Amino acid sequence: MLDPATEEVIATVPGATAQDVDAAVVRAAAAQARWAALAPADRARLLRRFATAVDEHVEELARLEVREAGHVVGNARWEAGNVRDLLDYAAGGVERLSGRQIPVPGGLDVTFLEPLGVVGVIAPWNFPMPIAAWGAAPALAAGNAVILKPAETTPLTALRLAELALEAGLPEHLFQVLPGAGDIAGEALVDHPGVAKIVFTGSTRVGKRIMARGAALVKRVTLELGGKSPNIVFADADVDAAALAAPMSFLDNSGQDCCARTRILVQRQVYDRFLEVLAPAVESVVVGDPSDEKTQMGPLISEAQLERVRSYVTGDLNTIRGSAPDGPGFWFPPTVVTDTDASAPVAREEVFGPVAVVLPFDDEADAVRLANDTEYGLSGSIWTRDVGRALRVSRAVAAGNLSVNSHSSVRYWTPFGGYKQSGLGRELGPDALTAFTETKNVFISTEA
Ligand code: NAD
Numbered sequence: 001m002l003d004p005a006t007e008e009v010i011a012t013v014p015g016a017t018a019q020d021v022d023a024a025v026v027r028a029a030a031a032q033a034r035w036a037a038l039a040p041a042d043r044a045r046l047l048r049r050f051a052t053a054v055d056e057h058v059e060e061l062a063r064l065e066v067r068e069a070g071h072v073v074g075n076a077r078w079e080a081g082n083v084r085d086l087l088d089y090a091a092g093g094v095e096r097l098s099g100r101q102i103p104v105p106g107g108l109d110v111t112f113l114e115p116l117g118v119v120g121v122i123a124p125w126n127f128p129m130p131i132a133a134w135g136a137a138p139a140l141a142a143g144n145a146v147i148l149k150p151a152e153t154t155p156l157t158a159l160r161l162a163e164l165a166l167e168a169g170l171p172e173h174l175f176q177v178l179p180g181a182g183d184i185a186g187e188a189l190v191d192h193p194g195v196a197k198i199v200f201t202g203s204t205r206v207g208k209r210i211m212a213r214g215a216a217l218v219k220r221v222t223l224e225l226g227g228k229s230p231n232i233v234f235a236d237a238d239v240d241a242a243a244l245a246a247p248m249s250f251l252d253n254s255g256q257d258c259c260a261r262t263r264i265l266v267q268r269q270v271y272d273r274f275l276e277v278l279a280p281a282v283e284s285v286v287v288g289d290p291s292d293e294k295t296q297m298g299p300l301i302s303e304a305q306l307e308r309v310r311s312y313v314t315g316d317l318n319t320i321r322g323s324a325p326d327g328p329g330f331w332f333p334p335t336v337v338t339d340t341d342a343s344a345p346v347a348r349e350e351v352f353g354p355v356a357v358v359l360p361f362d363d364e365a366d367a368v369r370l371a372n373d374t375e376y377g378l379s380g381s382i383w384t385r386d387v388g389r390a391l392r393v394s395r396a397v398a399a400g401n402l403s404v405n406s407h408s409s410v411r412y413w414t415p416f417g418g419y420k421q422s423g424l425g426r427e428l429g430p431d432a433l434t435a436f437t438e439t440k441n442v443f444i445s446t447e448a
Pocket of ligand 1: 123126131150152181182186190209210223224226227350418422
């Protein structure tokens with residue numbers, strides 16, 4: 001593992017083999033049977049203890065994330081806290097995971113929400129802790145065992161979370177972490193008949209592959225994939241507020257965020273004013289040492305990601321650019337491309353770096369057309385003072401997570417997921433546990 005801010009080696013972690021996955025599934029299945037047999041209140045209590053253990057180690061986990069992923073320290077603390085909150089929230093669902101009683105003639109009809117068994121969670125490197133917990137916390141709460149495969153570049157916080165689970169009293173082998181390569185450990189989980197469901201967050205390319213491979217076993221999948229989200233600014237909005245908020249909507253986590261608002265669509269009559277306010281806001285973003293409390297943006301995760309981002313911003317494009325440190329580390333400055341058209345790769349593909357484009361539009365219909373002109377549909381923002389327009393456009397944009405006059409999209413207690421090629425299924429929110437159950441219907445005759 002490399003520190004992306006300095007390129008120093010900070011750890012080496014051996015990768016799991018397919019045999020390691022086999023052995024882990026056997027252990028997980030045994031642990032799951034015991035876990036599902038516990039009283040709901042006991043499972044809930046153990047998950048709350050796990051949440052408390054995470055809470056007591058927020059600073060340690062955050063510092064580990066700064067080192068291995070280059071996240072700015074304030075964000076990293078939020079991420080560790082998010083794991084704690086998810087565990088607490090999921091624990092609250094254990095005793096509430098009830099089926100239904102449905103009226104039928106001649107008897108009683110009831111449904112049971114039964115755990116799936118062993119769930120595989122395959123996580124990406126961009127938010128290693130929260131995304132691991134989005135899958136693991138509700139899966140455990142619903143009575144499953146979890147095998148988590150973190151991304152190749154970011155296994156350290158996941159390994160630490162597994163230790164904290166044990167210290168908190170979770171049964172051995174109920175929550176296992178298997179670091180390893182996607183095409184070895186990841187595929188072994190996908191192909192394993194003992195793994196009932198895969199929760200995958202990552203690229204659309206790998207998500208499609210997992211769905212195709214999983215089809216051989218009719219494997220359950222939740223997919224959280226890429227995005228190219230619009231930020232739509234209407235002329236009737238508080239344009240200055242929209243311009244000031246725009247930079248961090250695509251620069252947070254150095255743009256390595258599936259919800260990044262990287263297509264800024266601005267109504268033509270306020271386009272110049274928007275850029276006038278946006279330019280100094282982008283230029284003044286503080287980029288540098290992620291462990292410094294004042295830093296707003298750190299490095300990219302790796303050399304490969306840096307090369308990928310560079311390839312989209314060719315020399316002939318007009319840009320607004322911020323600053324970035326020289327020297328070691330995978331640095332790229334905040335960048336807004338101002339003179340491209342909607343068909344250019346930088347305007348269509350997920351760059352996954354600190355790069356956005358600004359495009360003008362004429363009216364509401366044009367804004368909706370541009371916003372939906374993408375294979376993705378994860379999130380988006382709408383800036384307007386007209387409440388009717390806010391609702392019309394929210395309903396018209398084909399995306400799973402929209403915000404009006406703000407850029408928020410992820411709360412652990414509201415549902416999250418993508419339309420179109422941004423994903424399949426939903427995570428988080430009040431129904432999160434249900435995604436880790438099978439519904440069983442039982443009819444009991446009263447006439448026998
Ligand atoms: P990736 O798809 O390369 O890897 C994600 C995970 O899948 C890693 O753990 C990797 O080891 C594993 N993997 C790779 N190949 C595999 C295979 N053949 N079988 C099984 N597992 C395999 O993605 P990444 O580069 O780590 O993450 C960036 C991508 O994730 C971006 O496209 C981003 O938009 C997306 N993302 C989506 C969300 C969301 O919620 N929708 C959240 C975060 C990131």
